[in-house]
Amino acid sequence: SKYKVFVTQSIPKEAESILTSNNVELVVNQKTPLERGILLENVKNKDGLFCTLNEKIDQQVLQTAGLNLKVVGTCSVGYDHISLEECRERNIQVGYTPGVLTDATAELAVGLLLDTSRRISEAISSAKSGEWGDWKIMWMCGRGLSGSNVGIFGLGRIGLAVANRLKNFGVNKIIYHNRKPNEEALKYGYEYADLDTLLQESDFLVVTCSATKETEKFFNMEKFKKMKPSAIFVNVSRGSVVNQEDLCSALKNGIIGAAGLDVTTPEPLPLDHELFKLNNCFITPHICSAEVNTRVKMAVITATNIVNALQNKPLLHQIN
């Protein structure tokens, strides 16, 4: 008989055919957002689950799925939405998609940084809305990368890719803070800094850490107060690494200069949220890896992870 896999939203045909050509029967959810009740109903008696970061994969989901469930494949590099401990207890393998989205994510981080610092989207809106008058010397001025200090918090694959892109912008230096120095970063000459130095010296602070208990709400008022009042804060990690109320108030009160965020709490961010009202906060809707080839590759890896687990082969990328 066929393996049964629930897929939480429609996926590229390249990924779908990997599953269907490997003896998998798919149930693909069509209605988004996927309601929790529909997820619970559909995981029952499945052998595999193809999910995204939208779905919280916790004890209830795994228990409801039952004993057949052998693999959870998330189409993402982040896995803070999955309870790894619960998966481990049930011998459920967890696959994810590191590597393929590094370049796309780094590109967007740089884009968001440039947009926030040089006020590109703000300037585009102002041109469209009739505020474009005479060429004025100090109008729409931002702060450029040239001569600046760039700080990276949580430098791994993505942080390194961000640094490698930014170093060509004539920056003064690139520093980073991790729990321990990153060998590859040393090779490129990126300086390891203690946290206070990172906060105090960065003109641009890019957050590329993973979301864990240790990084939860890590960026709070205490940290923002150590930063330069002109500092630009860019987050492409997870909204959960920021104390968002503190960020709001830091932006409103000139504690830091501006923020570019691809991730928020919650997602989507409600339209009436205070962050949307600030003219020094620029938000993209979690699109860091949204590059066509990247997303197809992510879906293909996820499908392959699932098929491999079902066939007792090693996953391409396994977490637990």
Ligand code: GLV
């Ligand atoms: C995106 O945020 C991902 O985790 O892949």
Ligand code: GLV
């Ligand atoms: C800007 O357009 C300049 O000519 O300086």
